[in-house]
Amino acid sequence: MTTTRFTTTLAAATLLAGAAFADGHANPQVGGADMLAELNIVENAMNSPIHTTLVAAVSAAGLVETLSGEGPFTVFAPTDEAFAALPDGTVDTLLMEENLDQLTTILTCHVVGAEAFSDAIGGMIADDGGAHPVETLGGCTLTAEMDGEMITLTDEQGRVATVTVADVDQSNGVIHVIDAVLLPAM
Template identity: 45%
Template sequence: MKMFVSAAAAALLIALPAAAHNHGDKPAAEKADKAEYAKATADIVDTAAAAGSFTTLLAAAEAAGLVDALKGDGPLTVFAPTDEAFEKLPEGTVASLLLPENQDQLAGILKLHVIAGKVKSKDLAGQQIEAETLNGTVSIDGTDGVTVNGAKVISADIKASNGIIHVIDTVLLPAG
């Protein structure tokens, strides 16, 4: 758990457009953004649970021992595959990954879905970038909607008290 949080702190953030500064004061847009997230009272895990379409993801996070990290301070950006996304995996894959002996492999897969810091869809619009997750690099294409390693973002910018969730239609898997 602590290793996950340490990895989150050490992970590189996506380079976002620099904000203009008004004589040392934070820009109005940045203040509004912080106020917007301050209104979100549920963390990433509770927000996903309330949505009702992430039961497999949440079960996987529990099996991988990552729930506490996803409930932590953040900020984190999570590319969250739906239950339907998990159903696209070959039969038996999810059941196998949930076995205790596969906890490290499962954690690796889930960490590929997490970026340290908040990344909004507007920051990705029109760009093709490589982003560091907690378990490697993903390719994000924001030139026609947003995709992450080919997975389509089907709902973006869901606010949580400790970050942001982008819903994706496919589970991201490590290369190799």
């Protein structure tokens, strides 16, 4: 599937899903913190007590301005526990100056250049027979699938992340909290 088809399909699906979301859903809390729809992705991530590693990584990679921008973006946001599950020393190594390009690639493999609420993602999964390719701004292709009522994302290495908190509306997109760090193919 090309990025254009994904973005076009996503845009049409999210117009309907976004309107339905705005009409009847409150924004979920993340880590016990209120997530405010009038704040952008970076502002809300900074308020989340379970995304301190992600915020530090975004800052180190120089992505704060980008993810604070107009968007729209969909961010699959790994928790601190997800980063802690990586092999010992991985995060510290990625935060080193000489590894910032690799860190940027990993982080942007969690970002889609369109807004996609869970209803739209679920619809695309169903339309594609149970597995939908999701092209990211980092050049990775994730595979979105359903596991019961939960959305899962499989990266190019076969690692699976589950969306644990969906549809956190932002002024410039949406965040879906995930329980694993997604990695590009090596």
